[in-house]
Amino acid sequence: MKNVYKVLAYLVMIEVAVQAAMVVWADAGFGKWIAEGGVADKTLAESGEAPFPEFLGLMIHGMNGMIVIPVIALLLLIASFWAKVPGAVKAAGLVLLLVVLQVTLGIVGHSIPMVGALHGLNALLLFTTALYAARRVAAAKAAPVTTAAQHAVHG
Amino acid sequence: MHRNRRGGGRVRLAVAGAATMALMGPLIWLWQDSLLPEAYSVMDMGYADYGGGRRHSSSEHDAHTGGGASTHGGHGRGAGAGGDVTQLIADADRPADVEVTMVARKQRFQLASGRAFDGYTLNGRSPGPVIKAAEGQLVQVRLVNESVPGGITLHWHGVDVPNGADGVAGVTQDAVGIGKEFTYRFVADQAGTFWYHSHQMSHEQVRGGLLGALVVEPARRDEVTDVVALVHLYNGIRTVNGREGDVHVKAAPGSRARVRVINTEYGVMPAWVSGAPYRLAAVDGTEINGPAPVRDEAVGVAAGGRADLEVTMPEDGSPVRIHLGGPTGVVLGSTSYDAPSVPRPAATLDLLAYGAAAPLAFDPGKPDRRFEYDMGRRPGFLDGVPGVWWTINGHMYPDVPMFHVAEGDVVRMRIVNNSGEGHPMHLHGHHAVVLSRDGVPAAGSPWWVDSLEVGADESYEIAFVADNPGVWMDHCHNLPHASEGLTAHLMYEGVTTPFRVGGPAGNEPE
Numbered sequence: 170m171k172n173v174y175k176v177l178a179y180l181v182m183i184e185v186a187v188q189a190a191m192v193v194w195a196d197a198g199f200g201k202w203i204a205e206g207g208v209a210d211k212t213l214a215e216s217g218e219a220p221f222p223e224f225l226g227l228m229i230h231g232m233n234g235m236i237v238i239p240v241i242a243l244l245l246l247i248a249s250f251w252a253k254v255p256g257a258v259k260a261a262g263l264v265l266l267l268v269v270l271q272v273t274l275g276i277v278g279h280s281i282p283m284v285g286a287l288h289g290l291n292a293l294l295l296f297t298t299a300l301y302a303a304r305r306v307a308a309a310k311a312a313p314v315t316t317a318a319q320h321a322v323h324g
Numbered sequence: 325m326h327r328n329r330r331g332g333g334r335v336r337l338a339v340a341g342a343a344t345m346a347l348m349g350p351l352i353w354l355w356q357d358s359l360l361p362e363a364y365s366v367m368d369m370g371y372a373d374y375g376g377g378r379r380h381s382s383s384e385h386d387a388h389t390g391g392g393a394s395t396h397g398g399h400g401r402g403a404g405a406g407g408d409v410t411q412l413i414a415d416a417d418r419p420a421d422v423e424v425t426m427v428a429r430k431q432r433f434q435l436a437s438g439r440a441f442d443g444y445t446l447n448g449r450s451p452g453p454v455i456k457a458a459e460g461q462l463v464q465v466r467l468v469n470e471s472v473p474g475g476i477t478l479h480w481h482g483v484d485v486p487n488g489a490d491g492v493a494g495v496t497q498d499a500v501g502i503g504k505e506f507t508y509r510f511v512a513d514q515a516g517t518f519w520y521h522s523h524q525m526s527h528e529q530v531r532g533g534l535l536g537a538l539v540v541e542p543a544r545r546d547e548v549t550d551v552v553a554l555v556h557l558y559n560g561i562r563t564v565n566g567r568e569g570d571v572h573v574k575a576a577p578g579s580r581a582r583v584r585v586i587n588t589e590y591g592v593m594p595a596w597v598s599g600a601p602y603r604l605a606a607v608d609g610t611e612i613n614g615p616a617p618v619r620d621e622a623v624g625v626a627a628g629g630r631a632d633l634e635v636t637m638p639e640d641g642s643p644v645r646i647h648l649g650g651p652t653g654v655v656l657g658s659t660s661y662d663a664p665s666v667p668r669p670a671a672t673l674d675l676l677a678y679g680a681a682a683p684l685a686f687d688p689g690k691p692d693r694r695f696e697y698d699m700g701r702r703p704g705f706l707d708g709v710p711g712v713w714w715t716i717n718g719h720m721y722p723d724v725p726m727f728h729v730a731e732g733d734v735v736r737m738r739i740v741n742n743s744g745e746g747h748p749m750h751l752h753g754h755h756a757v758v759l760s761r762d763g764v765p766a767a768g769s770p771w772w773v774d775s776l777e778v779g780a781d782e783s784y785e786i787a788f789v790a791d792n793p794g795v796w797m798d799h800c801h802n803l804p805h806a807s808e809g810l811t812a813h814l815m816y817e818g819v820t821t822p823f824r825v826g827g828p829a830g831n832e833p834e
Contacts, residue, residue, distance in 0.1 A: 208562075208650030211591030211746075215627070215802055217531070218560035235711060247347060250340035258343075276701070276712060280744040280780045 178303035198223020260302035358705035363827035375693030420464035436566035443532035452536030475499025487794025494831030516609025527803035599644035613769035614680030627748035628801035629775035679769025688787035721809030
């Protein structure tokens, strides 16, 4: 279970990186398309398709952010219950909390752009927290006295 | 010591198991609770909202529960006898004035632009043929499905057809499967610009091109160059009547031209004019009273909405460009079509104060029903799929309000958008007049709509007369949003539908 927990935590971290890459990839493609004479309006934005391939980045960002990452974060929290790693539950709980916050900021950002800026900052926080959560496993291995052993001694 | 250790382990396992259950239990419950049955009637969906008006029993099992306390006799007319939607049709004995057969196919085809596209055609092309009728004529359209998997229908967007011809799969008919056909009949009693599209798996079939224009010409025709400009994006590429770039139309200097802009897309589209001032002659198939000339302002055409722009050609023969969401558009000219595109004007024409005020044929000040259509958004499951879904009056689909009316009622509806995104709201079978926006009363021409763009944080008050019995959809015409649960219905006293969403016909209206 330790490994499952660790892999899930690293997955959240990788996914956040993918999200950052996708959104900038799409934005760059959009800018290039505009520069080449493309014109966008709400009909294009809502069409779910665009004449530049980088638009795919926005689709991936949406799917990843709204479904895949929340599911991984939820599984991470469940794994933390079974992982027997000190601090894992707290770290995984924090990851899930930040994911919920991140989705909220992303949605609210559509109507209040400044909130979108916080979405960018919170991504860094989430990335770091996921890394911290994953490193709990290594930290537990490094510490010679496990809680279980302590229980045994005192019990 | 060993026993203790194992005991601690067991406690630990129990705690982990309990925590997992505590987390997953409510989620699993919510998930299974959201699953829709294999087939259901929209009449059984959600909860009844009588808008402060008279309650009535609307279906048999309602009558058994006796909760309706129905008192018939308020209005003598109409379908109070308990008709179902298949009886709500145009006069069956009247011969058709306009007859069209349309054959639908799924195929790879060439757009007018020359580009190949995998989608749907009507009589071999997309957009389908422009149907033209004169005001008052009976239109009869035979729809044949040759090869569209999953079935099709045709909905007459903006035409207040009899309910049986409304073309909503699972509500007013079954989807027309491959090898089957369905005949639509309705009187085109209002001159104006309309369009038709499939209302089976509509978010996918409309995107794929199962649509076309419908123009109802006034009985008294003016000398005017009449241009249909149906805007649709194929694979994200904007087209006007299936063409990319400009559509050139000949219009003599000094003559008038009317460009019928149809937005078949899922978002609001700005239209603007360079080379001459324009008048917004009609919105959603209804003439504007006393439209003043407009310069340096764009018109926002709601998704599903129409705007008829009228221009008088300059005497010097210079061309006029109608911009449709960008440089794509219609260029009217005689000697030259060299009309460079200009940027969108920063200002948007406010229809709340456009044109001249005129009295309404009914009094919205004394409504029989008052409804609230408050749109929001929250996380949850929609038919088992997790996401952040739309809500109506705080409820998620299918637990949405069913707006109940009786024939003859004056109805007021307040549409409030707290969902953070704009929604083009489309009520089937009726035109509603805008009374106010964000509390500011309408001051211009009566502004009749069937597709109203309600922006984020905006609220509109609209009113209409319930004069067309049936079961009518009242939904967001950003069609993916409709499939994400932004769909409610308006139901008349005494009207029932035998059709079901799902079932053997695979009805999937959104």
